[in-house]
Amino acid sequence: MKVTETTLIQARGSLLWEENGVIHRDTCNLHKLNVWRDLFPPKLEEKLLGAEEGEKIEMAFPAGSLIPDHDPAKVFKVYSSQFDFNEVDPLEEPKLGLFYRLGCLNG
Structure with missing residues (x-):
């Protein structure tokens, strides 16, 4: 079954990064992701739409590209x-x- 904008999907998300010479990995299981409602980086959303069940999608994002820097004016x-x-x-x-x-x- 292909993923469409109306599909609820289950996925495992992993973040991998290096800081001060230490490699970190944070993984979580994501149940009922809604491709239409939930926010994804455009390139990831593009890969998700049309993906087959069980397909593995890997992407790399440069540090700071997914979430903007903290802005005290927005707090x-x-x-x-x-x-x-x-x-x-x-x-x-x-x-x-x-x-x-x-x-x-x-x-």
């Missing part, structure tokens, strides 16, 4: 009182580390 405080949950939202209390839908903050 802001969010208070629990700013969350605007409604009956459709399953959570009534914000939790650290979760992503929330666009528009759920007031102010």
